[in-house]
Every structure is written in structure tokens, then in C-alpha cells.
Amino acid sequence: METKEKVKVGLIGLGQRGNGLLPNILNNDALITCICDKFEDRIAKIKKIIKDKGFEEPFGTTSYLDVLDKKPDCLIVATSWNSHVEVALAAMDRGIPVAIEVGGTHNIADCWKLIDTYEKTKTPFFFLENCCYGKDEMLATSLARNGLLGEIVYCQGAYSHDLREEIAGGIDTHHYRLEEYKNHNCENYPTHELGPIAKVLNINRGNRFLKVVSMSSKACGMEEFIKKTPKYKDRLANVKFKQGDVTTTMIECENGETILLKLDTTLPHLYDRNFTVCGTEGVYCQTTKSVVLDDGRYDHEKDPIEKSFLNQKDYDEYLPEDWKGITQEQIDAGHGGMDFVMLKHFFKYIKNKEEMPIDIYDAAAWMSVTSLSEESIAKGSIPIECPDFTRGKYKNRKPLDVLSLPTIVKK
Amino acid sequence: METKEKVKVGLIGLGQRGNGLLPNILNNDALITCICDKFEDRIAKIKKIIKDKGFEEPFGTTSYLDVLDKKPDCLIVATSWNSHVEVALAAMDRGIPVAIEVGGTHNIADCWKLIDTYEKTKTPFFFLENCCYGKDEMLATSLARNGLLGEIVYCQGAYSHDLREEIAGGIDTHHYRLEEYKNHNCENYPTHELGPIAKVLNINRGNRFLKVVSMSSKACGMEEFIKKTPKYKDRLANVKFKQGDVTTTMIECENGETILLKLDTTLPHLYDRNFTVCGTEGVYCQTTKSVVLDDGRYDHEKDPIEKSFLNQKDYDEYLPEDWKGITQEQIDAGHGGMDFVMLKHFFKYIKNKEEMPIDIYDAAAWMSVTSLSEESIAKGSIPIECPDFTRGKYKNRKPLDVLSLPTIVKK
Structure with missing residues (x-):
């Protein structure tokens, strides 16, 4: 991937948080090429939003495995708390860099699965804790x-x-x-x-x-x-x-x-x-x-x-610097600007293969x-x-x- | 004791807190008739302050037992944390209503001694937690x-x-x-x-x-x-x-x-x-x-x-009402007025033999x-x-x- 190319994102989970991340992905150095949700109506709605913004209509599916098959540059997972781990494991296993939304877990064994899979595959993993960039x-x-x-x-x-x-x-x-x-x-x-x-x-x-x-x-x-x-x-x-x-x-x-x-x-x-x-x-x-x-x-x-x-x-x-130079549009795009700042840097980590500061x-x-x-x-x-x-x-x-x-x- | 009479107070402990309580006692319906501290210089200083305010010079001593012998209407104990209990027990044993300053205790057994002595003697006891009146x-x-x-x-x-x-x-x-x-x-x-x-x-x-x-x-x-x-x-x-x-x-x-x-x-x-x-x-x-x-x-x-x-x-x-009608002098007398309000009510409890709300x-x-x-x-x-x-x-x-x-x- 050339540095000048946009990062191709697979967005999994099109609920409240998926919708919130959308403008912050598109305002950054990235394209949404695949979308996935278990509800068809959400897929249709997001396809339309992306097209209306002048971008190519993404591939839509109700199975995240289909998205993995399309091999996007990275996956952003904004599903409900209890499904983050499953998707992240599948992505890492296939060597697709993955960022998961925040939430807690009721299952320590899931955390160990994440660790073991990461250490085996070394696939880049990022945790989308926007407040770290607040x-x-x-x-x-x-x-x-x-x-x-x-x-x-x-x-x-x-x-x-x-x-x-x-x-x-x-x-x-x-x-x-x-x-x-x-x-x-x-x-x-x-x-x-x-x-x-x-x-x-x-x-x-x-x-x-x-x-x-x-x-x-x-x-x-x-x-x-x-x-x-x-x-x-x-x-x-x-x-x-x-x-x-x-x-x-x-x-x-x-x-x-x-x-x-x-x-x-x-x-x-x-x-x-x-x-x-x-x-x-x-x-x-x-x-x-x-x-x-x-x-x-x-x-x-x-x-x-x-x-x-x-x-x-x-x-x-x-x-x-990111906060000294923040624009009103970036602030309005979600959570007072921290979503924009976080994703800007996430895409930079992906493009430059940098170490993830939240790993x-x-x-x-x-x-x-x-x-x-x-x-x-x-x-x-x-x-x-x-x-x-x-x-x-x-x-x-x-x-x-x-x-x-x-x-x-x-x- | 007639309701119109002033409450006669024995003040034990003339350090920082004893000095802070002093004007709030004298501004209320009370007299300080006995004072006690282990340091003679503090006794001399407080005697002078009380006299200079136009009150009778109190009896001064380095032993709180001497104060108990004088049988004041109540004792106010503002000594260091670790001596509150000893003085309170002695006062209750002699039937002299006692109020002790706040602080924690490292000794649960001391708490039980307070309880047992109170239940045996029924001597009124009050805990001077001014913030309850804040x-x-x-x-x-x-x-x-x-x-x-x-x-x-x-x-x-x-x-x-x-x-x-x-x-x-x-x-x-x-x-x-x-x-x-x-x-x-x-x-x-x-x-x-x-x-x-x-x-x-x-x-x-x-x-x-x-x-x-x-x-x-x-x-x-x-x-x-x-x-x-x-x-x-x-x-x-x-x-x-x-x-x-x-x-x-x-x-x-x-x-x-x-x-x-x-x-x-x-x-x-x-x-x-x-x-x-x-x-x-x-x-x-x-x-x-x-x-x-x-x-x-x-x-x-x-x-x-x-x-x-x-x-x-x-x-x-x-x-x-106490806070709606507070005066500047009462506010200035210590901790923004709550010392005054607390002591005003403490003396009322003593005079009217009311139940202590902090017991x-x-x-x-x-x-x-x-x-x-x-x-x-x-x-x-x-x-x-x-x-x-x-x-x-x-x-x-x-x-x-x-x-x-x-x-x-x-x-």
C-alpha cells in the first residue's frame, strides 16, 4: 500500500456507534469498502449515506466473514460488547489489522484468547478508546x-x-x-x-x-x-x-x-x-x-x-498539536473532536505500520x-x-x- | 439549672481547635468556667483572652480531673485524637455531659468502652462534628x-x-x-x-x-x-x-x-x-x-x-432557619459559621435535656x-x-x- 493511498476500511456493526464513527472515518484518510450488520435495514441505510457523500457504494453483508474475505486494509468493529472478541480473533487469524470498539468483558478467558491470537499472528490490533485522545x-x-x-x-x-x-x-x-x-x-x-x-x-x-x-x-x-x-x-x-x-x-x-x-x-x-x-x-x-x-x-x-x-x-x-489545530467540523463530527483525532492517528499507524499505543x-x-x-x-x-x-x-x-x-x- | 442561665463549660485542650471553639462558645449562651491543657503557657494565654473579652477568669489546670471536680454543666474536649476517649469516659462516669471533638480511632475497644459507659451512666454525650451543621x-x-x-x-x-x-x-x-x-x-x-x-x-x-x-x-x-x-x-x-x-x-x-x-x-x-x-x-x-x-x-x-x-x-x-439568618460575625467565628450553629444547638440540647442528634x-x-x-x-x-x-x-x-x-x- 502506498502512503498516499487511502486506507480501505471494513466497518462491522452499524448501530449507534457505527453511525458515529462513519463521518470520522470518511473525513480522514480512509474509505469504507465493506459494511456489515445483522440487520439488513441498517446496511441499506449506511450504503445510501456513503453514496450520498460521493463515495463508492460499499460491499454490504450480514456476515463479518464475508468482509474478511474481501481483505480490507483494516477492520473497525463497532458491534455490541459481547461480539468484539469473536470478530477480532477472526480478523487477526486472517492477518487483517483490526480495531475494536470499547466495552468491558465478563470473560477473562476471552482476553487470553485475544493475547494468544495476537502473539501467534502479530496482526496489528488497536483498541478504539477515544477518551485516550480527549x-x-x-x-x-x-x-x-x-x-x-x-x-x-x-x-x-x-x-x-x-x-x-x-x-x-x-x-x-x-x-x-x-x-x-x-x-x-x-x-x-x-x-x-x-x-x-x-x-x-x-x-x-x-x-x-x-x-x-x-x-x-x-x-x-x-x-x-x-x-x-x-x-x-x-x-x-x-x-x-x-x-x-x-x-x-x-x-x-x-x-x-x-x-x-x-x-x-x-x-x-x-x-x-x-x-x-x-x-x-x-x-x-x-x-x-x-x-x-x-x-x-x-x-x-x-x-x-x-x-x-x-x-x-x-x-x-x-x-x-492535534488539539491546538482542531477545526469546528472535526469537533462536530463526534465526541467533541476526539473521534476524529483518534481515527486520524489510527489510520496513520496502519499506513506506516507503527506500534499501536493502545494495544x-x-x-x-x-x-x-x-x-x-x-x-x-x-x-x-x-x-x-x-x-x-x-x-x-x-x-x-x-x-x-x-x-x-x-x-x-x-x- | 434555669433555662435563662448560661451553660458553664469546662474546655479541655487549648491547642488549635480549642482556640477555634473559644469565640463560638463565648458568642453563644455559655460561659467558660474551667480550662485545661498540658501546657501551662496555653492556659495563661486563654485565661487572658477570656478576661480581655470581659468574662470572669476561668479556673485553669493541667489535669482534666480537676475540671471534673469543679462540676461544670458540660465538658468540651478538644485535645488530640488519642485522648478524647479517656476524658469522655471519666466525664460520663461522673455524670458530666461531654462533647468530644472529631477524629478517628485506631482502637475499636475504645468505641465499646464509650458505648458501655454511656449505657451504664446515661450521661449525655455529643460528638462535635461541625460539618453535620454545615x-x-x-x-x-x-x-x-x-x-x-x-x-x-x-x-x-x-x-x-x-x-x-x-x-x-x-x-x-x-x-x-x-x-x-x-x-x-x-x-x-x-x-x-x-x-x-x-x-x-x-x-x-x-x-x-x-x-x-x-x-x-x-x-x-x-x-x-x-x-x-x-x-x-x-x-x-x-x-x-x-x-x-x-x-x-x-x-x-x-x-x-x-x-x-x-x-x-x-x-x-x-x-x-x-x-x-x-x-x-x-x-x-x-x-x-x-x-x-x-x-x-x-x-x-x-x-x-x-x-x-x-x-x-x-x-x-x-x-x-439557622442558615437563613446567619450573621457575618457568626460566619467569621469559624468554619464559615458551622461552629457557631453547632454549639448554639449543643448548648440548647444541654439546657433542655434534649436527645443528642449526634450521639x-x-x-x-x-x-x-x-x-x-x-x-x-x-x-x-x-x-x-x-x-x-x-x-x-x-x-x-x-x-x-x-x-x-x-x-x-x-x-
């Missing part, structure tokens, strides 16, 4: 890399997203979250916050997760929501939800840092990832969009915390937290040991950030 | 009691207070925190956030703590601080700290709610108690001073969280979290069962808020 996450990482936060000792994050409508709506939209929330109780969606935290802490690259402990509150949010929502009131009246409204998870790392995650998706509130990085010289907090350093700017005893709100704009010079070991370590947290909760919040999916290789793997970050030298 | 905490509690937050399922809070100077300064000021941080690793100061959370959740009054799990990060903050602070650099050069910089604790309650606590006292940042109450109809968050309800005011999907910042002022009508069972349950978290951390973050200090009485004890809260009827 503006706030990149700013905090850059502050950390530039030493402004000192030695990092603690990180926290959350997936606080009011998904009550999406979960209940699964009865009409086939959304897998409905079944998930009925049948499981765990940190079911850890990677949006854990991904960027793991990158900051160099997990699988000199550091690793040691243990996970989780606790879940009672589950009241969905039932209350259904009771007061006419369109679901009768149809979902007898549904019981196993998933607690708020699940908190603590993770200990080998280098002594600790991590706190909060899943909070069935109560009313505004969206928040609460990405927080705490070090001996300062703290970054995404919720308040603030940076507080040990530099005398604030009186830590007397200044109210509001004084620091939204001050992160004063640190824009620490942003990577199979990261995917396994992050996704497995779902399963580990489920076991912890089921056993009364006992600590569960984390597998080392690198089998010791983490000790010698060098840190690798997802984007090149500026080095700011202060006079 | 404006934000009272607002959130009132929103909850008025049903605006729906069914409460989860609460969180923090003691995020940059105490590096206070801890290191212990080498000069006798502050007990220095020894504490050298020798222990635990949630050493849980009550500022756990107290108001426990009140909201009716702990010991229909509900109880079931188990505690804690995890601590590595300890780097103090050593970094000492290295870069000339006045401590040499004198504290070889000191090792056992206390992790950030300790997170999860607590499960019998009624299915979960609680998250964060201790964060040796890293640079602004003060934050992060008091957060989450229910099926809404959330209150102290950090952002915001209330988000399921009432259509915000679009939970599209509105950025900043839109809710500082909106709690729109809910002022839910504040109790011996609360003190034991809250303080014991320090010991339980220490055991959890020492054993690798295993869950530790919480004792039921009420011995089953919690099942029938009726909820009792610290202040009378308004009932707002919406048309």
Missing part, C-alpha cells in the same frame, strides 16, 4: 509528562452518564445495555476513564494493575425511571435490574499508585468523566476543568475551590476490569488479583503516549 | 428530606485538605498529626464527610454500616514537601511516612446504599469536602455547588456540567471507620465487617436530623 485527558497527560504534577500517586475517573433512556429503549432499539443491566452487576464500562488513567500511569509499560475491589449500590434508578415513563411503564413493568446504580472500583498498581473508578449511569445527572490526576506537585480535575499546582497561584488554605474552576485554558500551550495488552487489562469487578462484587467486595496479560513483558516495555506531547521549557 | 450539608439533607433527590442510593465525600505544613510543623507545634502520619496508614479523619452522609442515610436509626474496604496510594507527598521546604529539610530529612497520600474507602450499608470516602491531605490542592448525595431523582454535589434534578432544567445528554456550577443558591429556601452510637460508628480501614489496608484491601454499636437498637431508633428542616410544598 482534549482534557491529553492536557492532563501533558502536564504530567512535563513534570508539573510531580510524582503521580493517584488517579480517578468516572463514567457518569445518564443512560436510563438508552437502557430502557433497548426494548425497541436492540441496544445490548438492557440485557446487560438486567443480568450483571459490575463496572461494566471502565475504559473511558481507565484508559487515559492507564496511559498516564504507564500500565503494561513498566507498571501493571495488581488488584481490583468493587462495590455496588442498590439498583433503584431504572425501576423508578420506568415507572414514571409512559412509553416503558407497562412494557418493562416487571423487569428487575441487577446492576447497582453506582459501582465504585479501586485498583492498586504495582508502582504504588491507586485508581478509583465510578460507574454512574442510571441516575439523573450531567455527563462527567471526572478524569483526575493527583501528584506531589499538583492536581488536574476534569469535572471542574482546573489545574492546581504547588506554585503559589492559590492559597490552599483560604481560597475557595471555585477560584480554580475552568482555569485549564491557561495551560493550552501544553496541548498536543492488545491494554485492551485485555482494561476490559478485564469488568469481569474482575463482577467477581469482587459477587463475593462481597473482596480484592481480586489482576492477570498480567503481558506475562512479564510489561517490565521492559517502554512508555508510549497516544500523541506526541509538547515539551515546554519554562524560563 | 450549610451545604444541610441544604443537601433538606433537599433529600423534601424528596427532591428521590430514593438516595449513594453518597460520597472527601477530606481533601492540604495539611503538609500542619503535619511537618508538628515538630514545632506538638501537633499529633506528625506521629499519626509516620505510624499509620488508614482513613484517619473520616467524620467531616461521613458524619453528614451517615445522617442523610439514617445510620444507627433504621440503617447501619455493614462493611468497610480501603486502599491507600503510595506515600510521596510529605517527603517531597520536606525536601523542598528549608525549615524542615534537615530536621525531618530521615522521616518515613506510612500514611498513603490518598486513601479511598468504600462502605456498604444495610439498606443497600454505598458510600465512598477519600482522604487526601498530603498533596497540593484546594480544600474540598466533596459532599455528594445521589438519588433516583437528582444529585447534590458540594464541589461544584450544584443541584441537578430530573426536572427538565438541564438536558442530561447535551448540557456541559459547567452549566450547573454554583446553582445551589437557587435552592436557598430549603435551608434551615455515642454515631461517634463510635464514625470513628471506628479509621480502625476498620487500617485493618482493611493492612490485609490487602479486604472487606472488614462493621460492629453494630447499637446492639440491634438501630432497627427501632427513629431518624433525627441535627436541625429542623423546612418542608417546602410546591404548587
Whole structure:
């Protein structure tokens, strides 16, 4: 493949997330040559969208194996959580580079299958954790890399997203979250916050997760929501939800840092990832969009915390180039621009055969937290040991950030 | 004692906290008739302050037993953490109502001694958790009691207070925190956030703590601080700290709610108690001073969280009368007014022989979290069962808020 050629993408899964990725693929250095979904109507709809945008109509199929036979340059998998692994294994077995959407896994054995297949085939694998490329996450990482936060000792994050409508709506939209929330109780969606935290802490690259402990509150949010929502009131009246409204998870790392995650998706509130990085010289907090350093700017005893709100704009010079030069179109294409930035770099990795900065070991370590947290909760919040999916290789793997970050030298 | 008479207080412990309480005692319906500290210079200083304010010079002594012999109407104990229990036991044994300052305990047996002595003597006991009377905490509690937050399922809070100077300064000021941080690793100061959370959740009054799990990060903050602070650099050069910089604790309650606590006292940042109450109809968050309800005011999907910042002022009508009518002098007297409000009500309980809304069972349950978290951390973050200090009485004890809260009827 010539560098000037566009990357030919097979897109598997044309639901909500497949639709979201579509413009970000087409706005980048890529073409969608094959599409696949189990629902024919989705295939027809996406074919039309792609044609209407002036591109060649892609090959459409209800079987992802047909897509693999067409040998695209890479596969992007945006199916429901529980089918990512199967498709990724098949793609790697056939030597087709594959990127899978995020989600947790209830099955540690699946993670090992990913690892074993990758190590056997060496087929490039990428985990589409867009938040690793997020503006706030990149700013905090850059502050950390530039030493402004000192030695990092603690990180926290959350997936606080009011998904009550999406979960209940699964009865009409086939959304897998409905079944998930009925049948499981765990940190079911850890990677949006854990991904960027793991990158900051160099997990699988000199550091690793040691243990996970989780606790879940009672589950009241969905039932209350259904009771007061006419369109679901009768149809979902007898549904019981196993998933607690708020699940908190603590993770200990080998280098002594600790991590706190909060899943909070069935109560009313505004969206928040609460990405927080705490070090001996300062703290970054995404919720308040603030940076507080040990530099005398604030009186830590007397200044109210509001004084620091939204001050992160004063640190824009620490942003990577991709974020300094982002356009409105790229921002509007999805999740405030991070989908565009992530896919731009993913296609670059594919074209230049670069090392994936979010790889199979990261995917396994992050996704497995779902399963580990489920076991912890089921056993009364006992600590569960984390597998080392690198089998010791983490000790010698060098840190690798997802984007090149500026080095700011202060006079 | 006539209702019009002032309450005669014996004040034990004249360090930082004793000094802070002093104006709030004198501004209230009380007199300080006896003072006690192990340092003579402190006694002389406080005698002078009280005289200079136009009050009679109190009796001063280095032995709290002398104060008990004087039989004041009540004792207020603001000594170091590890001596609260001893003084409280002696006071209860002599039938002198006693209020002790907050702090955790490393010793569950001490909690049982408090319980047993109280149950034997029935001497009134109060736990001086001022944050239970805080404006934000009272607002959130009132929103909850008025049903605006729906069914409460989860609460969180923090003691995020940059105490590096206070801890290191212990080498000069006798502050007990220095020894504490050298020798222990635990949630050493849980009550500022756990107290108001426990009140909201009716702990010991229909509900109880079931188990505690804690995890601590590595300890780097103090050593970094000492290295870069000339006045401590040499004198504290070889000191090792056992206390992790950030300790997170999860607590499960019998009624299915979960609680998250964060201790964060040796890293640079602004003060934050992060008091957060989450229910099926809404959330209150102290950090952002915001209330988000399921009432259509915000679009939970599209509105950025900043839109809710500082909106709690729109809910002022839910504040109790004490906070609606607070004066600048009362606010300035300590901790933004909550010391004044708490002591005003404490003296009222004493004068009218009212039931203490923060009692011996609360003190034991809250303080014991320090010991339980220490055991959890020492054993690798295993869950530790919480004792039921009420011995089953919690099942029938009726909820009792610290202040009378308004009932707002919406048309």
C-alpha cells in the first residue's frame, strides 16, 4: 500500500456507534469498502449515506466473514460488547489489522484468547478508546509528562452518564445495555476513564494493575425511571435490574499508585468523566476543568475551590498539536473532536505500520476490569488479583503516549 | 439549672481547635468556667483572652480531673485524637455531659468502652462534628428530606485538605498529626464527610454500616514537601511516612446504599469536602455547588456540567432557619459559621435535656471507620465487617436530623 493511498476500511456493526464513527472515518484518510450488520435495514441505510457523500457504494453483508474475505486494509468493529472478541480473533487469524470498539468483558478467558491470537499472528490490533485522545485527558497527560504534577500517586475517573433512556429503549432499539443491566452487576464500562488513567500511569509499560475491589449500590434508578415513563411503564413493568446504580472500583498498581473508578449511569445527572490526576506537585480535575499546582497561584488554605474552576485554558500551550489545530467540523463530527483525532492517528499507524499505543495488552487489562469487578462484587467486595496479560513483558516495555506531547521549557 | 442561665463549660485542650471553639462558645449562651491543657503557657494565654473579652477568669489546670471536680454543666474536649476517649469516659462516669471533638480511632475497644459507659451512666454525650451543621450539608439533607433527590442510593465525600505544613510543623507545634502520619496508614479523619452522609442515610436509626474496604496510594507527598521546604529539610530529612497520600474507602450499608470516602491531605490542592448525595431523582454535589434534578432544567445528554456550577443558591429556601439568618460575625467565628450553629444547638440540647442528634452510637460508628480501614489496608484491601454499636437498637431508633428542616410544598 502506498502512503498516499487511502486506507480501505471494513466497518462491522452499524448501530449507534457505527453511525458515529462513519463521518470520522470518511473525513480522514480512509474509505469504507465493506459494511456489515445483522440487520439488513441498517446496511441499506449506511450504503445510501456513503453514496450520498460521493463515495463508492460499499460491499454490504450480514456476515463479518464475508468482509474478511474481501481483505480490507483494516477492520473497525463497532458491534455490541459481547461480539468484539469473536470478530477480532477472526480478523487477526486472517492477518487483517483490526480495531475494536470499547466495552468491558465478563470473560477473562476471552482476553487470553485475544493475547494468544495476537502473539501467534502479530496482526496489528488497536483498541478504539477515544477518551485516550480527549482534549482534557491529553492536557492532563501533558502536564504530567512535563513534570508539573510531580510524582503521580493517584488517579480517578468516572463514567457518569445518564443512560436510563438508552437502557430502557433497548426494548425497541436492540441496544445490548438492557440485557446487560438486567443480568450483571459490575463496572461494566471502565475504559473511558481507565484508559487515559492507564496511559498516564504507564500500565503494561513498566507498571501493571495488581488488584481490583468493587462495590455496588442498590439498583433503584431504572425501576423508578420506568415507572414514571409512559412509553416503558407497562412494557418493562416487571423487569428487575441487577446492576447497582453506582459501582465504585479501586485498583492498586504495582508502582504504588491507586485508581478509583465510578460507574454512574442510571441516575439523573450531567455527563462527567471526572478524569483526575493527583501528584506531589499538583492536581488536574476534569469535572471542574482546573489545574492546581504547588506554585503559589492559590492559597490552599483560604481560597475557595471555585477560584480554580475552568482555569485549564491557561495551560493550552501544553496541548498536543492535534488539539491546538482542531477545526469546528472535526469537533462536530463526534465526541467533541476526539473521534476524529483518534481515527486520524489510527489510520496513520496502519499506513506506516507503527506500534499501536493502545494495544492488545491494554485492551485485555482494561476490559478485564469488568469481569474482575463482577467477581469482587459477587463475593462481597473482596480484592481480586489482576492477570498480567503481558506475562512479564510489561517490565521492559517502554512508555508510549497516544500523541506526541509538547515539551515546554519554562524560563 | 434555669433555662435563662448560661451553660458553664469546662474546655479541655487549648491547642488549635480549642482556640477555634473559644469565640463560638463565648458568642453563644455559655460561659467558660474551667480550662485545661498540658501546657501551662496555653492556659495563661486563654485565661487572658477570656478576661480581655470581659468574662470572669476561668479556673485553669493541667489535669482534666480537676475540671471534673469543679462540676461544670458540660465538658468540651478538644485535645488530640488519642485522648478524647479517656476524658469522655471519666466525664460520663461522673455524670458530666461531654462533647468530644472529631477524629478517628485506631482502637475499636475504645468505641465499646464509650458505648458501655454511656449505657451504664446515661450521661449525655455529643460528638462535635461541625460539618453535620454545615450549610451545604444541610441544604443537601433538606433537599433529600423534601424528596427532591428521590430514593438516595449513594453518597460520597472527601477530606481533601492540604495539611503538609500542619503535619511537618508538628515538630514545632506538638501537633499529633506528625506521629499519626509516620505510624499509620488508614482513613484517619473520616467524620467531616461521613458524619453528614451517615445522617442523610439514617445510620444507627433504621440503617447501619455493614462493611468497610480501603486502599491507600503510595506515600510521596510529605517527603517531597520536606525536601523542598528549608525549615524542615534537615530536621525531618530521615522521616518515613506510612500514611498513603490518598486513601479511598468504600462502605456498604444495610439498606443497600454505598458510600465512598477519600482522604487526601498530603498533596497540593484546594480544600474540598466533596459532599455528594445521589438519588433516583437528582444529585447534590458540594464541589461544584450544584443541584441537578430530573426536572427538565438541564438536558442530561447535551448540557456541559459547567452549566450547573454554583446553582445551589437557587435552592436557598430549603435551608434551615439557622442558615437563613446567619450573621457575618457568626460566619467569621469559624468554619464559615458551622461552629457557631453547632454549639448554639449543643448548648440548647444541654439546657433542655434534649436527645443528642449526634450521639455515642454515631461517634463510635464514625470513628471506628479509621480502625476498620487500617485493618482493611493492612490485609490487602479486604472487606472488614462493621460492629453494630447499637446492639440491634438501630432497627427501632427513629431518624433525627441535627436541625429542623423546612418542608417546602410546591404548587
